[in-house]
Amino acid sequence: MPKGATIELIPVISPDPLPENGKLFHIWTIGCQMNEADSARVAAMLHEAGYRATDSEEQADIVVLNSCVVRQAAEDKVAGKLNSLIREKRARPDMSLVLTGCMVTNQQEKLKERFPHVDLFFDPSDFDSLKHFVPELAEMEDDLETLPHYYLEDVADTAVSAFVPIIYGCTFLCSYCIVPYRRGKETSRPFDEIVSEVRGLVERGVRDVTLLGQTVNAYGHDLPGKPDLADLLRAVGAIEGLDRLRFLTSHPKYMSDRILEAMAEVPSICEHLNLPVQAGDNEVLRRMRRTYTTDLWLDRLARARELMPGITVATDIIVGFPGETDEQFQHTLDVLEEADCDKVHVAMYSPRPGTLSARWEDDVPADVKHARHQAVEDLQVHLCTARNAARVGQTMEVLIDSKNKGRWGGRSRGNTLVHVADDRDLLGSIVDVRITESSPWYLIGEVAGSPR
Numbered sequence: 248m249p250k251g252a253t254i255e256l257i258p259v260i261s262p263d264p265l266p267e268n269g270k271l272f273h274i275w276t277i278g279c280q281m282n283e284a285d286s287a288r289v290a291a292m293l294h295e296a297g298y299r300a301t302d303s304e305e306q307a308d309i310v311v312l313n314s315c316v317v318r319q320a321a322e323d324k325v326a327g328k329l330n331s332l333i334r335e336k337r338a339r340p341d342m343s344l345v346l347t348g349c350m351v352t353n354q355q356e357k358l359k360e361r362f363p364h365v366d367l368f369f370d371p372s373d374f375d376s377l378k379h380f381v382p383e384l385a386e387m388e389d390d391l392e393t394l395p396h397y398y399l400e401d402v403a404d405t406a407v408s409a410f411v412p413i414i415y416g417c418t419f420l421c422s423y424c425i426v427p428y429r430r431g432k433e434t435s436r437p438f439d440e441i442v443s444e445v446r447g448l449v450e451r452g453v454r455d456v457t458l459l460g461q462t463v464n465a466y467g468h469d470l471p472g473k474p475d476l477a478d479l480l481r482a483v484g485a486i487e488g489l490d491r492l493r494f495l496t497s498h499p500k501y502m503s504d505r506i507l508e509a510m511a512e513v514p515s516i517c518e519h520l521n522l523p524v525q526a527g528d529n530e531v532l533r534r535m536r537r538t539y540t541t542d543l544w545l546d547r548l549a550r551a552r553e554l555m556p557g558i559t560v561a562t563d564i565i566v567g568f569p570g571e572t573d574e575q576f577q578h579t580l581d582v583l584e585e586a587d588c589d590k591v592h593v594a595m596y597s598p599r600p601g602t603l604s605a606r607w608e609d610d611v612p613a614d615v616k617h618a619r620h621q622a623v624e625d626l627q628v629h630l631c632t633a634r635n636a637a638r639v640g641q642t643m644e645v646l647i648d649s650k651n652k653g654r655w656g657g658r659s660r661g662n663t664l665v666h667v668a669d670d671r672d673l674l675g676s677i678v679d680v681r682i683t684e685s686s687p688w689y690l691i692g693e694v695a696g697s698p699r
């Protein structure tokens with residue numbers, strides 16, 4: 248799980264026209280892409296039951312909050328959201344309020360006392376509970392697995408990208424991380440089920456798929472015959488019509504040569520690797536129980552770059568872990584400089600109740616954590632300014648997925664954000680963009696050639 252990933256509210260659902268039964272749902276999601284994928288599945292189930300999406304909580308018959316507790320800030324936002332819905336629930340007692348996500352696992356009794364206005368708490372991925380709670384779903388004869396996993400707004404006019412979970416849970420026990428306690432042990436989805444799901448998405452217009460897992464590259468070790476992520480990448484990557492394939496989030500220990508070779512050999516797999524290191528000091532890594540050293544992480548990056556020159560790399564860093572000294576933090580800066588990553592997701596440590604490190608003193612003062620956070624950001628600006636400036640004049644393939652303030656936005660194969668101004672409707676198109684301007688965080692360019 249990318250500890251440093253920016254927490255954002257993810258608007259996975261766009262409004263629909265009013266359905267025949269007049270029933271509406273609203274989903275609010277916070278946290279990682281796994282939550283986004285789970286919300287897409289909830290939406291698919293409610294859509295199948297005749298409900299339609301609304302962006303208004305006040306109009307919804309069912310409001311689903313999909314929570315995250317990876318960091319205190321996320322948990323506080325969920326609690327704030329739940330409290331803000333008390334008045335709505337009092338005004339409309341028939342409205343159903345549902346809470347899912349990592350906040351729920353093993354905490355249902357406590358949460359019932361704290362938030363008595365919530366009608367249903369269900370564990371992430373326990374979609375059976377939702378099926379039994381929604382009357383229209385409970386009446387349906389379909390079993391859970393035959394219900395759709397994806398809701399693609401009248402299917403794929405605008406949905407060009409999809410997240411597909413391939414492995415749930417995590418069997419590592421990093422000392423700061425709450426995920427294994429809330430998501431359980433690693434459990435891989437069957438190989439053929441994933442391949443046919445992606446094939447179905449591509450038939451409905453999806454061009455860009457990201458395979459998801461807390462430790463996505465551990466995929467398959469619990470399946471008969473032990474297929475690995477390399478096998479799956481080759482099978483999914485060969486699906487005709489799939490333009491782009493990525494995977495998130497990898498653990499350095501499982502970043503095998505086989506996987507890197509599959510990335511290099513399958514044309515649809517994007518030249519982008521997300522490989523969290525979390526700290527650049529081996530003693531801190533040991534106390535984090537990450538089970539590798541900085542040398543292993545650097546070695547995996549070197550191998551990826553050897554096989555795929557020009558590959559972009561993202562990583563995650565936690566600053567202010569208990570006991571982290573100035574010298575140890577300096578090692579992190581040194582390693583980041585050596586690695587020259589394209590993107591560093593940085594987060595300040597906060598103890599999560601129930602984890603091992605929460606028993607240790609959170610002894611790095613807040614002002615020191617802030618200073619270290621800023622130092623990583625400053626290093627990133629320094630490295631990214633030079634790297635992006637060197638991209639001016641290059642032509643990049645960009646998949647357009649948004650429009651903001653009159654400019655189209657999309658991602659290069661290396662996951663760099665690129666903006667273009669163009670009068671045509673480019674949403675969902677792949678375009679070649681000649682880069683004309685740069686900043687540390689994005690590029691600006693003009694379309695060269697025809698959209699496809």
Ligand code: SF4
Nearest residue numbers: 248417419421424426
């Ligand atoms: S325990 Fe470690 S590997 Fe597993 S999700 Fe948490 S940070 Fe990632």
